[in-house]
Amino acid sequence: MPSKRVVLLLGLAGFIVMADNWVVSPILPAIAKGVGVRPEAAGVLIVAYMLPFGIFQLVFGPLADRFGKTRVILVTLTAFSMATALCAIGTTVTGVAAFRALTGVFAAATMPISLALIGDLFPMESRQSAIGSFMGISFLGQALSMGIGGAIAYFLDWRGVFIVYGVVAAVITAVLWRALPAATGGRETRDPHAPVLKPYLQLLRSGSSVRTYLMVLLEGALLIGSFSYLGALLVDRFGLSFLLVGAIMTAFGIGAVLGGRVSNRVAERIGRPATTAAGLATAAAADLIVFAGGASLLVSTVGIFLLGLGLMTAHSTLLTIATEFAAKARGSAMSLVAFAFMGGGAIGTQLGSRIIGGASFGTLYVAYGIGAAVLAAVAVPALRGATDAASPAPAVASVVEAESETV
Numbered sequence: 001m002p003s004k005r006v007v008l009l010l011g012l013a014g015f016i017v018m019a020d021n022w023v024v025s026p027i028l029p030a031i032a033k034g035v036g037v038r039p040e041a042a043g044v045l046i047v048a049y050m051l052p053f054g055i056f057q058l059v060f061g062p063l064a065d066r067f068g069k070t071r072v073i074l075v076t077l078t079a080f081s082m083a084t085a086l087c088a089i090g091t092t093v094t095g096v097a098a099f100r101a102l103t104g105v106f107a108a109a110t111m112p113i114s115l116a117l118i119g120d121l122f123p124m125e126s127r128q129s130a131i132g133s134f135m136g137i138s139f140l141g142q143a144l145s146m147g148i149g150g151a152i153a154y155f156l157d158w159r160g161v162f163i164v165y166g167v168v169a170a171v172i173t174a175v176l177w178r179a180l181p182a183a184t185g186g187r188e189t190r191d192p193h194a195p196v197l198k199p200y201l202q203l204l205r206s207g208s209s210v211r212t213y214l215m216v217l218l219e220g221a222l223l224i225g226s227f228s229y230l231g232a233l234l235v236d237r238f239g240l241s242f243l244l245v246g247a248i249m250t251a252f253g254i255g256a257v258l259g260g261r262v263s264n265r266v267a268e269r270i271g272r273p274a275t276t277a278a279g280l281a282t283a284a285a286a287d288l289i290v291f292a293g294g295a296s297l298l299v300s301t302v303g304i305f306l307l308g309l310g311l312m313t314a315h316s317t318l319l320t321i322a323t324e325f326a327a328k329a330r331g332s333a334m335s336l337v338a339f340a341f342m343g344g345g346a347i348g349t350q351l352g353s354r355i356i357g358g359a360s361f362g363t364l365y366v367a368y369g370i371g372a373a374v375l376a377a378v379a380v381p382a383l384r385g386a387t388d389a390a391s392p393a394p395a396v397a398s399v400v401e402a403e404s405e406t407v
Helices: 004-023 023-037 041-067 069-089 093-108 108-122 124-155 158-184 197-203 207-228 230-240 242-270 272-293 295-324 327-360 361-386 394-406
Strands: none
Touching: 004 069, 004 093, 004 108, 004 124, 004 158, 004 242, 004 272, 023 041, 023 093, 023 124, 023 158, 023 207, 041 069, 041 093, 041 108, 041 197, 041 327, 069 093, 069 108, 069 158, 069 242, 093 327, 108 124, 108 327, 124 158, 124 242, 124 295, 124 361, 207 230, 207 242, 207 295, 207 327, 207 361, 230 242, 230 295, 230 361, 242 272, 295 361, 327 361
16 A cells, blocks of 8 residues: 555645746736836746646656656656746846746646556555645645745745745755655556557547546636636735735635545545536635625635635546546546646636636636536536446556557
8 A cells, every 4th residue: 555655745746836836926026027027028927837837748648658657757856946946047038938938848747747656556445535635735835826925025036936946846856856766666557668649549539538638628727717816806805915815825725635635535425426516516606705705805715715625626536537547558648637627727817817807806706606517517427437437438548558568
């Protein structure tokens, strides 16, 4: 039985990667002032990170299947640490964008490959709990990032943010180099002849896997799209500082950790499709509570907590389903999930910007809340075929495995 130590080690890596993922938004005005451009022009820094972050998830999956998941995580996290620190030396918006793009390339490996490694090490009965704990720790980094970044930029400057994050990432990387190989004990799956593109093509030929990936895409659009503007909403409604915003956003991380802890128990009782639906319904209620919060900071905070709880309950369940799509190409399967989730998040965030610009924050949360409720209503029939027996997509798994043996 694999140790919980593996989840903690991978969770530390996920924590710093997700924190880095979201740190630019609160310090964007400071960066713009430092490099002499308007804030809207500095928005290229976010795009420069997100594009390679999404695309290279599809690259690292097959590499992990072929060369080993632990090895890919350690090498890319080392490069990520250096690239993060290098962002501090950029003197122009183009220079900083180049370093952010490099950071996005290497950050792309941590989440999907860690999930694939958990899928290798943990049996199905304990896998969702392990995935939920890992995702909860990782999303805590995302939730705290605004407050951490804002505090560092306030007491130091924006360059200090990247230096501190780079140092923390380096320390975490050193710990993983020392402890992760021993913790996994060589139990991960690896195929030196794993194909690169065929696993993706085979996965997308299965109706059950396509429906699951579509659910993940829409989940990312609605739930990450909702999360993206919580900080801005708090500032707009209550005029809070970044320090207070970060403190309140911790409620999201606490909800996410709790959702990761309880989702497996719920799934054992009512099944994974119904658990996914319950998580999405909770997130829908959260959006509507945030909308109804109005002038009440307490009500808004409750909504933020429930959004974290609902997101992690639904997402850890979908991730658990996806880990069984292709046992010998699990890196590819999980990379496709991560690509769908982050791609959906990017779409939802961009669409949310237009909704807020054309209407209001309230309109966004009502629209996304209704969307999440509709998604919850169709979750059970959409996922029923993907959760049959112990392996939700045996046809996909066998085809991918056969392709691996013949290439």
